[in-house]
Amino acid sequence: MQETDLYPPVKAFLEAAGYAVKAEIGPADVVAVKDGEEPLIVELKTGFSLALFHQGVARLSVSDLVYLAVPAGRGRRFQRALAENTRLARRLGLGLMTVRPETGLVEVHCDPGPYAPRKSAPRRRALLAEFARRRGDPNLGGAQGARVTAYRQDALACAAHLAAHGPTKGAAVRDATGVARATTILRDNHYGWFEKVSTGIYTLTEAGEAACRPSS
Numbered sequence: 001m002q003e004t005d006l007y008p009p010v011k012a013f014l015e016a017a018g019y020a021v022k023a024e025i026g027p028a029d030v031v032a033v034k035d036g037e038e039p040l041i042v043e044l045k046t047g048f049s050l051a052l053f054h055q056g057v058a059r060l061s062v063s064d065l066v067y068l069a070v071p072a073g074r075g076r077r078f079q080r081a082l083a084e085n086t087r088l089a090r091r092l093g094l095g096l097m098t099v100r101p102e103t104g105l106v107e108v109h110c111d112p113g114p115y116a117p118r119k120s121a122p123r124r125r126a127l128l129a130e131f132a133r134r135r136g137d138p139n140l141g142g143a144q145g146a147r148v149t150a151y152r153q154d155a156l157a158c159a160a161h162l163a164a165h166g167p168t169k170g171a172a173v174r175d176a177t178g179v180a181r182a183t184t185i186l187r188d189n190h191y192g193w194f195e196k197v198s199t200g201i202y203t204l205t206e207a208g209e210a211a212c213r214p215s216s
Contacts, residue, residue, distance in 0.1 A: 003029070003044040005101045006069055010042055013097075013106040028059060030069075040065040042097075047071070048085045056094045065112050067095035072107065086110050151190070154179045156211065158186060159193050159204060163212045167203040 010030055011021045019032035019040060030042035041059045045052040045068070052068055059066045068089060073082075082098070086109045089096040095112040099105070133150030157177045162168055165176075170183030179185065186194045186202040193208030204212070 001046055001071055001101065003046060006044045006046075006071065006099045009099050009101055009104040009106050010044070010069055010097070012104060014040065014042075026062075028062070038065060039063045040067070042067045042069050044069050048081055053088065053092065053094070056089075057092055060093060064093070065095070066093075067097055067108075067112065069097045069099055069106075072098035072100045072105070082109065151185070154181065155185050155191055155193065158182050159208045159212050162194070162202065162204045163209065167197050167201050169200050170202060171200070173202070 007023055007030065011023070014021045014030075014032040017034075019034045021030065021032045023030055025031040028041045029044045032040040032042070034040075039062070041063050043052060043055045043059060043066070045055075047070055052070070056066050056068050072078075086096050090110050093112055093114060094110075096109045098107050098109065130150050133154070134148075135150070135153050138148040138153075154177075157179050158173050161173050161177050168176075170186050173186065174180065174182035183200075187196075189195075191207070191211065193205055193211055194202045195205050197203050
């Protein structure tokens with residue numbers, strides 16, 4: 001597929017909305033004009049790319065009505081990419097449309113305009129709570145794979161106490177380690193490190209003992 005395959009459906013879509021449409025005007029792929037309104041610009045690409053967003057942002061110096069257009073795909077992977085790129089387009093003040101050249105269907109996923117994302121208070125609280133509970137700075141920024149969380153640090157503290165003192169009540173582990181949620185961590189046994197031996201008393205499993213050994 002080529003970018004030129006996207007033009008006929010986009011042109012027909014805009015003409016149906018009352019625009020006069022022409023291709024390749026100056027640096028813009030598509031320019032649409034309606035009496036009394038600022039020009040509408042569409043940038044065509046055969047797929048999502050950083051270059052497409054660069055072009056769209058550059059066209060905002062000419063008009064506030066700038067759309068990006070790509071072929072519509074199928075499957076979960078495309079839907080995920082579409083959702084992510086729609087959010088990015090909104091953040092940049094761009095519109096986004098997908099095109100099915102075989103049927104002529106054009107679907108608008110967002111319109112251009114100013115965008116003020118709403119902050120999530122629960123996510124912010126969770127972020128700050130994790131920051132406050134984390135002991136030191138054990139991770140490498142940007143690293144892939146397992147990371148040390150505050151929960152894991154608390155679980156390791158509980159495991160270390162059991163390794164040193166044997167089966168212990170959850171409340172005693174809490175008081176000795178300073179981990180306020182020690183009893184919950186022992187009960188939930190997220191990592192498979194703990195085993196309940198009697199009411200309120202926990203010991204380490206083999207996995208828990210292994211977790212307490214220094215890594216070689």
